[in-house]
Amino acid sequence: MAPQTLSTREANLFRTVIRYYEDKQYKRGLKAAEQILKKNPKHADTISMKALILNAQGKTEEAFALAKEALTIDMKSYICWHVYGILYRTNKNFDEAIKAYKFALKLEPDSHQIQRDLAVLQVQMRDYSGYVQSRFNMLKARPQLRQNWTALAIAYHLEGSLQQAENILTTYEKSITSTPLKTDLEHSEALLYKNSIIAEQGDIQRALEHLDTDCKNCLDRLAVMELRARYLAELGRKEEAAKAYRALLDRNPEFSDYYKGLVAALGIQEGDEESLSAVYAEYAAKYPRSDAAKRLPLDFLSGERFRAAAKAYLTLMFDKGVPSTFANLKHLYSDPFKKETLPALAEEYLSERDASDTEAQGNSDSSKGKGAALYFLAQHYNYYLSRDLAKATEFVEKAIELDPKNVDFHMTKARIFKHQGDLAKAAEQMDHARSLDTKDRYINSKAAKYQLRNNENEKALATLGLFTRAETPGGPLADLTDMQCIWFLTEDGEAWQRRGNVGLALKRYHTIFNIFDVWQEDQFDFHSFSLRKGQIRAYIDLIRWEDRLREHPFYSRAALDAVNLYLQMYDKPKGGANGVDGGEANGEDASERKKAAKKAKKEAQKAEREAAEKAAKQDPNKAQKSKDGEEPKKKDDDPNGAKLAATTDPLGDAMKFLGHLLQFSPKNIEAQIAGFEVFIRRKKYLLALRCLKASIALNKDHPKIPDQAARLRREVSGALDSLPPKAKEVIEAELAAVPGA
Amino acid sequence: MDIRLLRASDIPLIQHANLENLPENYFLKYYLYHALSWPQLSYVAVDVSRPPKTPYDHPKIVGYVLAKMEEEPADGVQHGHITSLSVMRTHRRLGIAEKLMRQSQLAMVETFGAHYVSLHVRVSNKAAIHLYRDTLGFKTEKTESKYYADGEDAYCMRLDLSFLREQLREAEEEQKEKNGTEGVDEGEPVGDVGRDPAAAKSSEPKIKVKVGRALGVGDLVEKVESKAS
Ligand SMILES: CC(C)(COP(=O)(O)OP(=O)(O)OC[C@H]1O[C@@H](n2cnc3c(N)ncnc32)[C@H](O)[C@@H]1OP(=O)(O)O)[C@@H](O)C(=O)NCCC(=O)NCCS
Numbered sequence: 001m002a003p004q005t006l007s008t009r010e011a012n013l014f015r016t017v018i019r020y021y022e023d024k025q026y027k028r029g030l031k032a033a034e035q036i037l038k039k040n041p042k043h044a045d046t047i048s049m050k051a052l053i054l055n056a057q058g059k060t061e062e063a064f065a066l067a068k069e070a071l072t073i074d075m076k077s078y079i080c081w082h083v084y085g086i087l088y089r090t091n092k093n094f095d096e097a098i099k100a101y102k103f104a105l106k107l108e109p110d111s112h113q114i115q116r117d118l119a120v121l122q123v124q125m126r127d128y129s130g131y132v133q134s135r136f137n138m139l140k141a142r143p144q145l146r147q148n149w150t151a152l153a154i155a156y157h158l159e160g161s162l163q164q165a166e167n168i169l170t171t172y173e174k175s176i177t178s179t180p181l182k183t184d185l186e187h188s189e190a191l192l193y194k195n196s197i198i199a200e201q202g203d204i205q206r207a208l209e210h211l212d213t214d215c216k217n218c219l220d221r222l223a224v225m226e227l228r229a230r231y232l233a234e235l236g237r238k239e240e241a242a243k244a245y246r247a248l249l250d251r252n253p254e255f256s257d258y259y260k261g262l263v264a265a266l267g268i269q270e271g272d273e274e275s276l277s278a279v280y281a282e283y284a285a286k287y288p289r290s291d292a293a294k295r296l297p298l299d300f301l302s303g304e305r306f307r308a309a310a311k312a313y314l315t316l317m318f319d320k321g322v323p324s325t326f327a328n329l330k331h332l333y334s335d336p337f338k339k340e341t342l343p344a345l346a347e348e349y350l351s352e353r354d355a356s357d358t359e360a361q362g363n364s365d366s367s368k369g370k371g372a373a374l375y376f377l378a379q380h381y382n383y384y385l386s387r388d389l390a391k392a393t394e395f396v397e398k399a400i401e402l403d404p405k406n407v408d409f410h411m412t413k414a415r416i417f418k419h420q421g422d423l424a425k426a427a428e429q430m431d432h433a434r435s436l437d438t439k440d441r442y443i444n445s446k447a448a449k450y451q452l453r454n455n456e457n458e459k460a461l462a463t464l465g466l467f468t469r470a471e472t473p474g475g476p477l478a479d480l481t482d483m484q485c486i487w488f489l490t491e492d493g494e495a496w497q498r499r500g501n502v503g504l505a506l507k508r509y510h511t512i513f514n515i516f517d518v519w520q521e522d523q524f525d526f527h528s529f530s531l532r533k534g535q536i537r538a539y540i541d542l543i544r545w546e547d548r549l550r551e552h553p554f555y556s557r558a559a560l561d562a563v564n565l566y567l568q569m570y571d572k573p574k575g576g577a578n579g580v581d582g583g584e585a586n587g588e589d590a591s592e593r594k595k596a597a598k599k600a601k602k603e604a605q606k607a608e609r610e611a612a613e614k615a616a617k618q619d620p621n622k623a624q625k626s627k628d629g630e631e632p633k634k635k636d637d638d639p640n641g642a643k644l645a646a647t648t649d650p651l652g653d654a655m656k657f658l659g660h661l662l663q664f665s666p667k668n669i670e671a672q673i674a675g676f677e678v679f680i681r682r683k684k685y686l687l688a689l690r691c692l693k694a695s696i697a698l699n700k701d702h703p704k705i706p707d708q709a710a711r712l713r714r715e716v717s718g719a720l721d722s723l724p725p726k727a728k729e730v731i732e733a734e735l736a737a738v739p740g741a
Numbered sequence: 742m743d744i745r746l747l748r749a750s751d752i753p754l755i756q757h758a759n760l761e762n763l764p765e766n767y768f769l770k771y772y773l774y775h776a777l778s779w780p781q782l783s784y785v786a787v788d789v790s791r792p793p794k795t796p797y798d799h800p801k802i803v804g805y806v807l808a809k810m811e812e813e814p815a816d817g818v819q820h821g822h823i824t825s826l827s828v829m830r831t832h833r834r835l836g837i838a839e840k841l842m843r844q845s846q847l848a849m850v851e852t853f854g855a856h857y858v859s860l861h862v863r864v865s866n867k868a869a870i871h872l873y874r875d876t877l878g879f880k881t882e883k884t885e886s887k888y889y890a891d892g893e894d895a896y897c898m899r900l901d902l903s904f905l906r907e908q909l910r911e912a913e914e915e916q917k918e919k920n921g922t923e924g925v926d927e928g929e930p931v932g933d934v935g936r937d938p939a940a941a942k943s944s945e946p947k948i949k950v951k952v953g954r955a956l957g958v959g960d961l962v963e964k965v966e967s968k969a970s
Contacts, residue, residue: 219852220781254744254840291835324832331790442830445761467764469890483766522770530777538780545749551797667796
């Protein structure tokens, strides 16, 4: 079939279709496309454009069907291939998108746009050699743009070809004819970027020289100063390094690394308390408002020296009424002497205060002085290394007596209840603390968290709703989800799980999983954005971080929750189509749980209904700011997780979470333990063995290890026939070395 | 508590601190947008004292300042803007907010030639107002009625950064003197950070990138601008 060609009028119309698409005027775009198609029903490019618009409107299937149809009509149209690639890209199938772009590029090698789209996908997918190639082509096409040089250098850098990266940057620098202005930020950043590449090659001497010459006037002063100090220290040029760290401390006396750098450069030995103190004392005197200079010595001082320094520090903090004093010192409790001394000093402060009480009372702010010391002691006795909850209560009551409306005091009282195991009272108390300062979201968040710990999901949501944006359709839950509020989603899911509502628990864990997907995709736009902005070092930092995004504890906690829940579901398959089942099943309280689950479901439905009603009352103009035909927000077809809970393959579903967990947090022993449990149930014995071995390597004394080893041995010997002999051999040999197996 | 520059890996916990402390919240991408546009301006306070439980523990962020340069200043004068600032209640009154702000202000001048820094604050926020006005020296420009989503008014405040520009110029001159003849003048006027804003503007076409739709982050920018801190 020969591709149709358009008349001039229609060719113009075609261009307007593209424009409408780019301006997100989808309805108009479609209308124009239809007009062309009326006369030229087989015009492949127009069909493709129609597909593109439908895709933008969320009609994915229709779009793909059309795009394919267009391709069968005209296999040689680069537009059709490009569109096909874009469809795949927006539907997150990046591999297929790359293939389609490559086809398009073969047909139209000079298309800058296709080349750029391909390049972005390649770096997004970490296809670095492909990216190098693309950026090379782009540089060849437009060598006059600095961005293109920088981009090729980045590609080489990410690929690991540091020398080439440096060469490219140098080549461009040499081609500059006029001296760049000092205020040319792109230039300044490119120089520092090059400096980082030199250092990464390990040639610190050259990096320092380059820094002192080429980067001397770079606009990021802090970077220059920090790099200089680091290089000098690494090169053993101690005297200059000390000077460099002093310069940094003058700039920011609140960064412990600078003190460490200075101390090392001065050659002060670890135990030399006197010389160490002298360094900090100098800065404490020079910068009276610096906290670090006064506090950090408490880390290394011992005996009488510690006592004296701690006394001075505590007195200052109590007099000022700094509520965070305990939080700042509790890490010292790993030292028994310090653990004894700090509360003794607080008591001392109190009795000294009592002696001079008459004048002290004149001070109206009771969170200062005595109150602060009482508060410190309450926290001390509430801390797990020095816990005595009766005493903690005593001190916090005294503090409250002194200042009945103090939020911090009431907050600590709630914590004490929590440690006593009374979650209901803890939640109530925290909510009381909240009521004392309704303008502070921190205390609001804490109150909600305590309600969740007490399995009061609905109440917690109502509490949080005091601060979420009222105009978000769908209410507080939607707002917290939109705003990627991981802590809430995690705690809410865990509470639902405790209440036996598998559906909502899974729903929350999956939401978190999806947020991490979004965070990974978020980098997409920055591949080109950062080139324009010229902040290359920050961009490299982003790329490196994204590569290990899912090692974040936010991910591992939710993923572990999900995997463990799926394991329970597998072990106790239950009817409940709506997924309100699970939890620690042991028959006896089953009806109890069912009742709770039923109630939970009702409450959830009620909450949803209310949210929907509230949403309906919103100003319609505010709720939907969308322009003509902009993509509608996809409706959640499983808001309560019923579908998730109805899974017939919980272990398969668990794999989705487990894969990333094992890949990104292999040193997390809980991940390995959970991995074993999934694999042994799936009869993947080699994989189970791998997890077991990893657990042993991390902590051979973990209580679950003997049991897991014994089970694996039992299973393997029972599964002899179904197991390839080779695998069996390997496993048995390995197990022989495992204690308890 | 270390006060140091923001890193990309800090961002989830910065977002967390923001969600805990303030009603004005943003997608992670908006933090990225700051970190990749003006990486010199945002600072965090981190608690480095607690020993990590797993190798993947991220240092706890107890405070942060998220700052930017105004992309298209209405008055044509380069200036910074504080998008968000907060400190966990457990770590307040230690001077953290003040120190975060000072670091950011310095970088605004050094790296971007800012003349002043602006911000919005709820008229009822005593702690923040004390910090800005009394500790840092901000002046109230005007009151913007119903600026916040819940209907509260905002003070627009600003701090003239001339004193920092002056300091920088002096330091530079000192440096020049120390270097003596060896540091040959490169033809730039001494202390060029102090030039008139219009000139500074026209000499910086490269950093004046318009963040429009073409850059992909555009939608985001619009959205958040309307609910700034
Ligand atoms: C406002 C906030 C950031 C201050 O943080 P901080 O680290 O406690 O502040 P600092 O310790 O640096 O204090 C700076 C000054 O403000 C004063 N201050 C702090 N909290 C105060 C309070 N509650 N009431 C009165 N003054 C207060 C301090 O005493 C200090 O004054 P000084 O210079 O006279 O000694 C913090 O309270 C917070 O995060 N609040 C919630 C979020 C918020 O409101 N952010 C601001 C949005 S614009």
